[in-house]
Amino acid sequence: MGISQQQLMKLTGRHLNFKSKPENLVLATTTDDVSLRETLEGKARKPYEWFQIFDQNDQPIVVDGKEVVMYRKECHGDDRIRGVYHRGANAFIVSPDHKLLVPIRSSDKDLYPSMGDVSVSEHVNVRETYFDSTLRGFHEEQGVDIDSRQLRLIMKLPMNDSDQSEMCEYYVFAHNGETYKISDETASQRWVNLKSLVGKNIGKELNFRPDHLPALERFVADYEF
Numbered sequence: 001m002g003i004s005q006q007q008l009m010k011l012t013g014r015h016l017n018f019k020s021k022p023e024n025l026v027l028a029t030t031t032d033d034v035s036l037r038e039t040l041e042g043k044a045r046k047p048y049e050w051f052q053i054f055d056q057n058d059q060p061i062v063v064d065g066k067e068v069v070m071y072r073k074e075c076h077g078d079d080r081i082r083g084v085y086h087r088g089a090n091a092f093i094v095s096p097d098h099k100l101l102v103p104i105r106s107s108d109k110d111l112y113p114s115m116g117d118v119s120v121s122e123h124v125n126v127r128e129t130y131f132d133s134t135l136r137g138f139h140e141e142q143g144v145d146i147d148s149r150q151l152r153l154i155m156k157l158p159m160n161d162s163d164q165s166e167m168c169e170y171y172v173f174a175h176n177g178e179t180y181k182i183s184d185e186t187a188s189q190r191w192v193n194l195k196s197l198v199g200k201n202i203g204k205e206l207n208f209r210p211d212h213l214p215a216l217e218r219f220v221a222d223y224e225f
Contacts, residue, residue: 001057012084016028027050028081050069061084086165089133090121090122091120091134093120095175098223103117144178154172155169155219192206
């Protein structure tokens with residue numbers, strides 16, 4: 001989707017500053033210091049990581065021939081830049097005895113701290129595919145490198161709530177003996193019997209993050225025991 005700077009500001013309803021970046025990208029931000037990211041290190045840099053931006057049809061937004069990125073912190077929360085999407089890649093890990101692996105998010109997460117989460121949940125990097133992002137998520141979040149042939153796409157949903165607007169793909173992976181080692185972004189995780197969730201208020205049962213709850217509810221409803 002090729003648009004002008006003025007059209008992007010009209011779409012988002014925000015005044016934006018624009019700065020060309022390497023690899024034919026352009027940063028669009030409400031922040032006056034358009035080079036702030038480059039001066040930060042470690043955890044301080046995370047709110048300023050780049051999210052590639054997409055339209056409602058999941059097509060990259062392009063300004064002046066360059067694909068648009070925005071800061072993570074401007075894509076999350078009540079005061080986020082609206083009217084555009086970033087991407088998320090997710091996977092449900094299911095055991096042979098029909099149990100779902102449910103991580104508990106760490107208490108310092110910027111969204112939904114200490115709540116239940118999808119087994120693997122990643123923001124998609126700039127120009128990364130959903131599929132590759134999911135494989136990366138297994139490595140970074142669960143400490144394993146899986147056989148990509150065992151990863152199956154089951155749904156794609158736009159997610160638009162009060163905290164973020166995200167295009168999401170969801171995959172399923174059959175656990176076959178891997179030993180998972182959680183990252184420092186996860187407080188703990190447990191296996192939950194899928195049958196125990198049928199007919200229940202899943203959000204309440206698992207204290208599950210509300211943005212991915214519709215996908216989990218659909219997964220449970222469609223699951224074949």
